[in-house]
Amino acid sequence: YGSVFGVKDSHDDVVMSGAFAASLRAWSDRKALPALLWQHRMDEPIGVYTEMKEDDVGLYVRGRLLIDDDPLAKRAHAHMKAGSLTGLSIGYVLKDWEYDRSKEAFLLKEIDLWEVSLVTFPSNDEARISDVKNA
Secondary structure: OOEEOOOEOOOOEEEOOOOOHHHHHHHHHOOOOOEEEEOOEEEEEEEEEEEEEEOOOEEEEEEEEOOOOOHHHHHHHHHHHHOOOOEEEEEEEEEEEEEEOOOOEEEEEEEEEEEEEEEOOOOOOOOEOOOOOOO
16 A cells, blocks of 8 residues: 555654645546656656555555566665555645644645555555565
8 A cells, every 4th residue: 555544654744635636636637657666766767557546445556567577666676575665645735734742743645646656664654565476
């Protein structure tokens, strides 16, 4: 999952269910999906997403690394298979939010999603890679 709903992350943000809906519709209208980046580096795309949707858990993503064409993607794939790279993290522009004093957290209600990165340390500790296929 690129993001898991209802989890307070290391920035005191909580992504709410439905936060990605408008952005995913806009991407769908363009017949595209957000970028698959390495560690949030805009100059290092390493693959493409083939599926992205909200479900009851969060932002479900499925993608393909360009391991035959990109040495960094091949390296990332090796780390994913070894279990040394397990995190995912979202890059976005915040459109709507509110602060919840009782939770001491920012509730993110609408997000304009730009990318979902493979990362070593995800801000949302539950945003993890769950399945790695062989090349």
